[in-house]
Amino acid sequence: MQAVTILSVLLCATCHIAFAFTDGLLRNGNFEIGPKPSDMKGTEVLRHDAIPEWEISGFVEYIKSGQKQGDMLLVVPEGAFAVRLGNEASIKQRVNVMKGMYYSITFSAARTCAQEEWLNVTVAPDSGVLPMQTLYSSNGWDSYAWAFQADLEWIEIIIHNPGVEEDPACGPLIDSIAMRALYPPRPTNKNLLKNGDFEEGPYVFPNTSWGVLIPPNIEDDHSPLPGWMVESLKAVKYIDSDHFSVPQGKRAVELVAGKESAIAQVVRTIIGKTYDLSFAVGDASNSCEGSMIVEAFAGKDTIKIPYESKGKGGYKRAVLRFVAVSTRTRIMFLSTFYTMRSDDFASLCGPVLDDVKLLSVRKPRRLM
Structure with a gap:
């Protein structure tokens, strides 16, 4: 009887581990496992549970790479399949997480035939609407990140097209949905800024070469x-x-939208004390050429750092x-100009920003 009890506990533990979240794609997050032919009408998915591991609602299509819609070729960023969310359509998956932990979702999306497209990402009680009017890459696909704090051990990730x-x-294509646990760093005696090297951030797909867009904080509470x-x-x-040239470490930020693309952090300081804000400015070796300027702000103080890019890396x-x-x-950084590859x-x-440090200066000496 004791042996049976132990075996039952082990089976339950194995069951739990099977559903527990690990960094990377969600279950069938790239939609390569598709519906049965009997659950399809053309490209439309008929049953709410027809796509393995997902629950759908509304007009959802299962799209094969290279499929045509009129004169438009539908391209899938990874693998052979993606889903398209029509009017008021959504996809949903339950995920086992750690309560109170912060997580970031990364997914790839592309516009199709609609002029204005939005995506509503929800993990209750958090929700954010991501506009897709601006395309940052010419291949038609961009990867987006969105973060949340888990209020429960089981959460539901919902991606919804609110368009009509x-x-x-005529809705957006969705592919490659992944998640990563976030571990918010703290200030240290070597850097008063948090995450100044940008090493902590969203999941980056290993087989994509276009980076991940981080939306404005008006769209994302976390x-x-x-x-x-x-x-x-x-x-x-x-x-x-x-996939890019990075000044230090494995991650950095590219300021891709001129003065409309700024990042900031508020840090504790002591009135009257002198501080040095140091940082690296470069290019990502992605054929982003020309004269660039990064503007740095520390309270009311500012500096403009010019960088002449040949588009081949350097900083x-x-x-x-x-x-x-x-x-x-x-503390805030932005790029003065718009730049195209x-x-x-x-x-x-745009220019790359990395290795941002803030330290107090004990005996200030004049900077050269």
Whole structure:
């Protein structure tokens, strides 16, 4: 009897582990396992549970890469299949998480035939609407990040198309939905800023080369980039060293939308004390060429750092010295200009920001 009890406990533990979340794709997160032919009418999915591991509602289509809609070719970013969310359609999956923990969702999306497309991402009680009017890459696909704090051990991730088009099939394509646990870093005696090296952030798909967009904080109550807020109208891009040139470590931020693309962090300071804000400015080796300027702000102090990019990687370092006039100082960075890639005039790009440090200066000496 005791042996049976132990076996039952082990089976239950195995069951729990099978559903427990680990960083990476959600179950069937790339939609490569599709509905049965009997659950399809053309491309439309008929049953709410026809796509394995997902629950759908509304007009949802199962799209194969290379499929045509009129004269438009539908392209899937990874693998062979994706889903398209028509009018008021949604996809949903339950995930086992740790209560109170922060998580970031990363997914790829593309516009199709609608002029204005939005996506509503929900993990109750958090919800955010991500606009898709601005395309940042010419291949038609962008990857987006959105963060939340888990209130329960089981959460439901819902991606919903709130649009109402004349053609119910005119909705965004969705593919490759992943999740990553976030561990918000704390200030240290080596850096008063949190996550100044940008190493903590959303999941980056290993087989994609376009980075991950982090939306403005008006769209997301919890930043996918811990410690930082995107305080602009447009997104910033989170990039990795596997696909881009990064000044230090494995992650950095690319300021891709001029003055509409800014990141900020509020840090505790001591009035009258001198501080050095140091950082690296470069390019991502993605054919983003030309004259760039990164503007750095520390309270009322500011500095403009020019960077002449050849689009092949490289960086320079800069320092903004300032005297704190408040117990809290806002640190902010933005790019002065809009820039397009020289090999692709439809893709936004910009200067790379990395290795941001803030330290107090005990015996200030004049900077050269």
